[in-house]
Amino acid sequence: MxxxxxxxxxxxxxxxxxxxxxxxxxxxPDAAAASWTFEKTTVVDGSFAIAAYYNGTYAGIMEWNEDPNGPIPGDAFRVSDYNADGYGMEATMISPVTGRVATTRGHASPYTSAWNTGDLAEGTTVYIQLCAVKGDAFSCSFSYSGHA
CATH class of the missing domain: 1.20.5 (Single alpha-helices involved in coiled-coils or other helix-helix interfaces)
Known part of the structure; x- marks a missing residue:
């Protein structure tokens, strides 16, 4: 025994x-070695944000704005990179329109991209994904939803 x-x-x-x-x-790979986490904020009238954390440190954000608010356009999103860690932030609209991208690639941190805008029918559900990018390496959130 x-x-x-x-x-x-x-x-x-x-x-x-x-x-x-x-x-x-x-x-x-480089991106897999990094510890990225993503968190969606509460949806307020269709607008929402996705925050990115690198090894627990707040590193960037994607902001979706459903309706115009002063100088902020409606049906628009942008990204901000706050951490000089070599990674940038890149958000892609997955649906209903593909090919809409907001990115900080090529810019030193801190940097906020321009708003990526496009008219959508009121109430249309949108899905956006935020990625931390560095060259060909990337780590991405789920696709989160809000509405126009």
Whole structure:
């Protein structure tokens, strides 16, 4: 009985060591090594934001504005990068219109992009995704929704 338990323990330890060595050998891409988390704010009349955190530090945000408010256009979104960590912020509208992008690529932090605007029918559901980008590497949020 003791011999069987000892054999199982040795087998388990050997398998664990092999798994750990494989993980260290394979490594992880730059974006996967970074710890990015994203959080959607409460929707207020269709407007919302997605905050980005890098290793727990507030790093950037995507803001969706559903209706015009003073100098802020309606049916518009923008991104801001607040952390000089080498990553930029990039938001993409997933639906209903594809190809609308707001980005901080190529700009030193802190930086806020221009508003990306386009007229949508009132009440149209929009889905936007925020990504932390660095060259070809990226880490993205879920697609979050609000409305026009």
């Amino acid at each position: 003791k011999k069987r338990l000892r054999t199982r323990a040795i087998t388990f330890l050997a398998a664990s060591a092999l798994t750990g060595a494989t993980s260290l050998t394979l490594g992880a």
